[in-house]
Amino acid sequence: MTLTEPAGFFIDGAWAAPSTSQRIDIIEASTGRALTTVPQAAEADVDTAVAAARRAFDNSGWSSWTPEARAKAIYSLAEALEARAAATAQTVSIQNGMPISISSTSESVVPATLLRYYADLAVRHPAEEHRPGFAGGTTIVRREPIGVVAAIVPWNFPQTLTFFKVAPLLAAGCTVVIKPSPETVLDSYVLAEAIAASDIPAGVINIVPGGREIGAYLVAHPGVDKIAFTGSTAAGRAIGEVCGRLIRPVTLELGGKSASIVLDDADLPSLLEQFFAATLMNNGQTCYLGTRVLAPRHRYAETVDILTDFARSLTVGNALDPATQIGPLATATQQQKVQNYISRGVADGGRITTGGGRPAGTDTGWFVEPTIFADVDNSHTIAREEIFGPVLAVIPYADLDEAIAVANDSDFGLGGSVWTSDEQRGIDVARRVQTGSIGVNNFSLDFCSPFGGIKASGLGRELGPEGLAAYQQSKSIFLTTTR
Incomplete structure (x- = not known):
């Protein structure tokens, strides 16, 4: 497989030049051989990515598209990913040592499967429900997209765990800044190519690879509305503390000793x-x-x-x-x-x-x-x-x-x-x-059932209808009439 040296970050639907010369070394797990380098995001790059996601949420209309319209765009991304399935599997296995027999299914097949599942789920579940009131009248209960999401993804199943988050948040009408782990960055460039080839609007998905410091900066960023994190319990505790102080919704899928x-x-x-x-x-x-x-x-x-x-x-x-x-x-x-x-x-x-x-x-x-x-x-x-x-x-x-x-x-x-x-x-x-x-x-x-932990294994749930609800917030509209 020929590896190139990507020149920038995928932000606002295009390749953006990095703000610094910092690079991430890509090492092949099976040989210990240095393969290439990629740009490492700095705080200024995160600012640019969050601003793009905010514009896409507030101004592009994505959040107010009908579920059917969003589903069509999401399906196009699934097709673009399937066309690049072999490249995704190879880049993941080269970087983190995952046997190709696993990456050829989990990392290549699961993302498109999840995209289609959540697109269909959003279409089947209307955004509004009319409930009879307890003492008469009616309440309209609306499920609205939560906003700009920061998705922080680990290296062990980088694409599968990306789409545990991205598939439902897209279906809900959110936008996202993805921070891949520095250990698995190359597959995120394959993802960026698929996004560019799809009908997902510019700015809806943005990607800024970096280390812990960039992750911490993203977690506390004032332009972010929710954090979705998979990783160690120690890192999850630190993220939870920040989100608690900011009253910021967070999903934490952490460690285990099952x-x-x-x-x-x-x-x-x-x-x-x-x-x-x-x-x-x-x-x-x-x-x-x-x-x-x-x-x-x-x-x-x-x-x-x-x-x-x-x-x-x-x-x-x-x-x-x-x-x-x-x-x-x-x-x-x-x-x-x-x-x-x-x-x-x-x-x-x-x-x-x-x-x-x-x-x-x-x-x-x-x-x-x-x-x-x-x-x-x-x-x-x-x-x-x-x-x-x-x-x-x-x-x-x-x-x-x-x-x-x-x-x-x-x-x-x-x-x-x-x-x-x-x-x-x-x-x-x-x-x-x-x-x-x-x-x-x-x-x-x-994928139709909730997944997540209790105790030190995390907060919240991914997958199933619960995974979609994690990227929605409820609004009640009280009416005096009965409908």
């Missing part, structure tokens, strides 16, 4: 494909993964052996190889962080049954072997903190009540799963787990 509860009747060997997706997908760099595996004590050794053999069987390799199941981590910093957690797991008394280091034959790139820890207590650091790498900690439990207590003994509450031969039993267990989402014999996001 539990995969293996019940005593589970046929785990027949479910390993689903188990992989729920625990190790994208090299363990997925926020909802159930990386605490809870196993019944009388089947503990058996479960450890099954997972050890499974981890050893996984194909580790270059992210662009279609056979790769586990690719490199996104950065050298992330690789070192995961290795530090592995060392801490051993120091706390955990026992590595497989993995723990750099895979054989990977002299370059940010690789870590798929790693299974046994003899882990739920108080250990590797059971408390989000590792964000291919590391599973297997924790024993005596009975079902203890399993649920251990699952709920966490600062987080984002995902989770229950593994059993009895679906109804799995549902009953799932109802008792304190989390925002949980699967039975799988964990697969449903």
Whole structure:
């Protein structure tokens, strides 16, 4: 793939020259090789982008277009993205190490799917509802677009998580300034090309890549009406504090340390494909993964052996190889962080049954072997903190009540799963787990259903009708007449 050096930022429907000479280095995760550089936004660039989004919201008419008119423009963006699907998948995998088998679906297919889903949803849900009054009369309840949104996106699923935000906000009639992570910038240029080729009006979508300082500046910008953030809990706390002071709406999708509860009747060997997706997908760099595996004590050794053999069987390799199941981590910093957690797991008394280091034959790139820890207590650091790498900690439990207590003994509450031969039993267990989402014999996001966390895993919900409502504000118009 030929990589060019983009000259500017996509602002107000065109390429804008950067205000400074600062650049972001693009590194290939599979090789550690420097590939190219792109401009890094400064505060002046953010000001320009926010001003463009504000004009587009206030003056372009986008916010007052009919849902049908917006849907037509949104559909054109979906088509433009589909025409660039292969480029999107490649740029994501090159940058963050996501296996191409995953990026070719999640990063290439999901954005267009979400755009069409929300365009249709907005058409089906009129902006006004007439409600009979409690004591007579009628109230017109209007759902209006919230305004200019700042969407701050992480590096692990950069396009999917962009469109968790952009698809519903466009359908609602909002405009947006997107700040991609500096680790995954190239895919945002593919997105910009698609926007330019679509019928989305100038200024509705603007893109300014940068680091934490630029993100913080955008969060507090007076021209922004709402923040939509996906990232670490630490960053989410800082953003939440600013938004609380400003009385600014915010959606926070943060970290997780979810539990995969293996019940005593589970046929785990027949479910390993689903188990992989729920625990190790994208090299363990997925926020909802159930990386605490809870196993019944009388089947503990058996479960450890099954997972050890499974981890050893996984194909580790270059992210662009279609056979790769586990690719490199996104950065050298992330690789070192995961290795530090592995060392801490051993120091706390955990026992590595497989993995723990750099895979054989990977002299370059940010690789870590798929790693299974046994003899882990739920108080250990590797059971408390989000590792964000291919590391599973297997924790024993005596009975079902203890399993649920251990699952709920966490600062987080984002995902989770229950593994059993009895679906109804799995549902009953799932109802008792304190989390925002949980699967039975799988964990697969449903775009029609809300996704988000409780406790330190976040505020608000994305996806489903709830995801559209997050970009709308209600207005009540009270009438004395009955209609």
